Amino acid sequence: SQQGEEDPQALSIQEGENATMNCSYKTSINNLQWYRQNSGRGLVHLILIRSNEREKHSGRLRVTLDTSKKSSSLLITASRAADTASYFCATDSFDYKLSFGAGTTVTVRA
Amino acid sequence: DTAVSQTPKYLVTQMGNDKSIKCEQNLGHDTMYWYKQDSKKFLKIMFSYNNKELIINETVPNRFSPKSPDKAHLNLHINSLELGDSAVYFCASSDLESQQYFGPGTRLTVT
Numbered sequence: 001s002q003q004g005e006e007d008p009q010a011l012s013i014q015e016g017e018n019a020t021m022n023c024s025y026k027t028s029i030n031n032l033q034w035y036r037q038n039s040g041r042g043l044v045h046l047i048l049i050r051s052n053e054r055e056k057h058s059g060r061l062r063v064t065l066d067t068s069k070k071s072s073s074l075l076i077t078a079s080r081a082a083d084t085a086s087y088f089c090a091t092d093s094f095d096y097k098l099s100f101g102a103g104t105t106v107t108v109r110a
Numbered sequence: 111d112t113a114v115s116q117t118p119k120y121l122v123t124q125m126g127n128d129k130s131i132k133c134e135q136n137l138g139h140d141t142m143y144w145y146k147q148d149s150k151k152f153l154k155i156m157f158s159y160n161n162k163e164l165i166i167n168e169t170v171p172n173r174f175s176p177k178s179p180d181k182a183h184l185n186l187h188i189n190s191l192e193l194g195d196s197a198v199y200f201c202a203s204s205d206l207e208s209q210q211y212f213g214p215g216t217r218l219t220v221t
Contacts, residue, residue, distance in 0.1 A: 033209060042114075042200055042212035043153075086151060097143075097166050098210060100153040 006089055006104040014109050019076040021104040023089030024069075030092045032065055034074050037086045037103070046074075046087075079108045113137050114213040116201050122219045123191055131186045131216045133201030141165075142184040143210065144176060145200040153200070159184055188218075196220045 007022045023032070031050045035043040047063045049056045049072065056063045062075040076083055086105045090098040114135045123129055135142060143166075144156040157176040158166035164176070173189045184201060198217050204210040 035212075037151075040215075042214045043202075043210075045209040045211070048209050088153065095166075096141075096160070097155050097158060099155075103151050 006087070006101040008104060009102070010105045010107070012107045012109065013079055015079060015081060017079055019079050019083070019106050019108075021074050021087055021106070023072045023074070023101055025072075025089075025091045025099075026070065027091075027093050029067070030094050032063075032072050033090045033092070033098065034061075034063060034072075035088045035090060035100075037088065039085070043088065076106070079106075081108050081110050084108045114201055114203055114211050116199075116213040116216050118216060119214065120217050120219075122221065124221055125191055125193060127191050128187070128189045129191060129218070130188070131199055131201075131218075133184045133186070133213055135182055135201075135203040135211070137203055137211060139203040139205055139211075140181060141204050142178065142181075143202040143204075144184065144186050145202065145212075147198045147200060147215070149197070157184075157186075191218075191220045193220050 005024050013019050029051050031048050033048045034046040036046055037043045047058050049063050049065045060077045065072045084107050086103040088100050088103045090100045117132050141160045143158045145153050146156055147153045156170045159178040162178045175187045178184045196219050198215045200215050201213040202210040
């Protein structure tokens with residue numbers, strides 16, 4: 001069954017605005033990862049945050065992790081048209097596999 | 111240089127046929143995976159191999175058989191294809207407990 005669930009399912013924003021999406025999961029994790037998938041392409045890794053970390057940054061991306069609430073958020077600042085994609089969270093729960101959520105589809109309007 | 115490659119990119123076939131998808135990685139990773147992504151974009155792991163040894167085998171029909179001839183290759187053979195097998199299949203590789211690198215996907219359409 002799915003481990004992570006993203007919210008919202010879809011998000012439409014204007015170029016330059018920030019985009020925030022959330023991920024909730026059910027069991028204890030080793031780490032949580034965010035991936036991006038452009039239409040018709042494979043997934044690309046964005047950020048990995050370990051269970052003992054609370055926040056991580058990479059360029060215009062900011063990820064937070066709250067293990068007490070079993071949730072994570074991904075913030076994309078100053079969005080660009082090229083950020084249009086589906087974003088997935090994935091949890092590593094010490095069982096050698098990643099469990100993916102259903103994703104958030106982000107559309108950035110020019 | 112392609113890190114994880116899959117062939118073919120598109121595969122259209124009829125019900126009942128047998129087909130294979132090939133995957134190769136040049137990243138030197140020990141672990142490789144097969145995922146299935148359905149029409150709702152839900153991505154589910156099917157198999158994982160670590161150093162040519164099967165370590166994950168999710169509830170997948172036994173018509174699906176992975177084969178890893180060496181650490182750099184993980185192929186997926188599917189027997190007696192069914193309509194419900196239509197999906198995009200992704201290969202990925204990684205070091206354990208680390209980020210995964212995905213191939214471009216193989217879109218399988220069963221008619």
